[in-house]
Amino acid sequence: MPSTATFHDSRRSTRVPLKVVITVVEGGAESRTCEGETIVVNLHGALIASAIGLSRGMRISIHVYLTDKRAAARVVYIDPKNPLHCGIELDEPRNIWGVSLPPDDWDERDQQ
Numbered sequence: 001m002p003s004t005a006t007f008h009d010s011r012r013s014t015r016v017p018l019k020v021v022i023t024v025v026e027g028g029a030e031s032r033t034c035e036g037e038t039i040v041v042n043l044h045g046a047l048i049a050s051a052i053g054l055s056r057g058m059r060i061s062i063h064v065y066l067t068d069k070r071a072a073a074r075v076v077y078i079d080p081k082n083p084l085h086c087g088i089e090l091d092e093p094r095n096i097w098g099v100s101l102p103p104d105d106w107d108e109r110d111q112q
Helices: 005-008
Strands: 023-028 032-042 045-050 060-065 069-078 086-091
Touching: 023 045, 045 069, 060 086
Parallel strands: none
Antiparallel strands: 023 032, 023 060, 032 045, 045 086, 060 069, 069 086
């Protein structure tokens, strides 16, 4: 399991504190859906709070109610102090979160 420092050092775009309601859909044989919310977002992913425990490496789908956008992602970090807080990485970097004035390094054309 990566240390917190490793997780934080791997960021590729500016973090923005943002609380939006999301739905997390876990893929796999027994698909589960749960409500959650973002804590911090960036172009490449987010730190989220989910209603169910997720596991590192798990493939998930995120639906952001505010924007009605969906994205495939994977769980890359589980907070050891609060297992319901997870770091996720989007399969494709993009602003699905509804940040209307994104930081300069969120230029999606540069990320492709």
